[in-house]
Amino acid sequence: MRTLFFDIDGTLLVTQSAGGNALAEAMRNEFGLEHFPLEQIRFGGRTDRDLVREILEVAGIEASAVNQGRLRRSYCHSLRESLPSVTGSVLPGVKDLLGALHHLPAGAEHIVEDLTDPGVLEYLARD
Numbered sequence: 001m002r003t004l005f006f007d008i009d010g011t012l013l014v015t016q017s018a019g020g021n022a023l024a025e026a027m028r029n030e031f032g033l034e035h036f037p038l039e040q041i042r043f044g045g046r047t048d049r050d051l052v053r054e055i056l057e058v059a060g061i062e063a064s065a066v067n068q069g070r071l072r073r074s075y076c077h078s079l080r081e082s083l084p085s086v087t088g089s090v091l092p093g094v095k096d097l098l099g100a101l102h103h104l105p106a107g108a109e110h111i112v113e114d115l116t117d118p119g120v121l122e123y124l125a126r127d
Contacts, residue, residue, distance in 0.1 A: 015088040019043070022082055023055060026074035031061055048072065 020038050027036040040058055043051065052071050056063040 011091070012094045013088060013090045015083070015086050018079060018082050018086045018088065022075050022078035023051070023071075025078040025082075026071055027055065027059065029078070030070045030074045031059065031067075033059060048075070 020041075020043060024036050024038055027033045036055070036059060041051065041055060049068070049072075052068050052075070053063045056067055056071060061067055
């Protein structure tokens with residue numbers, strides 16, 4: 001089986017740090033951290049799962065499955081809420097690429113980090 005894996009921010013779209021801001025808000029909402037040092041985290045080319053684990057560890061919070069789930073759900077909610085007001089953009093050719101992926105042969109899969117979140121899909125679909 002062939003799998004195509006895409007990162008989101010900086011690869012498919014530019015969101016003016018919406019993802020990082022949503023993660024910081026999720027840390028406030030879920031774990032009461034008023035300031036999380038996002039500058040300590042390298043975001044590029046990493047999955048959300050990997051980022052969530054590291055963010056919890058850097059914050060001194062156990063990176064248990066429960067805590068990762070809490071942070072991820074809160075992050076997705078914060079991201080969904082913030083995307084409509086983001087002045088970023090979908091990068092050239094992305095909509096055509098995503099449309100072409102629907103025509104891949106049976107057995108081929110594509111994974112786009114965060115595209116299961118309706119807010120990201122709506123952001124990609126907007127004109």
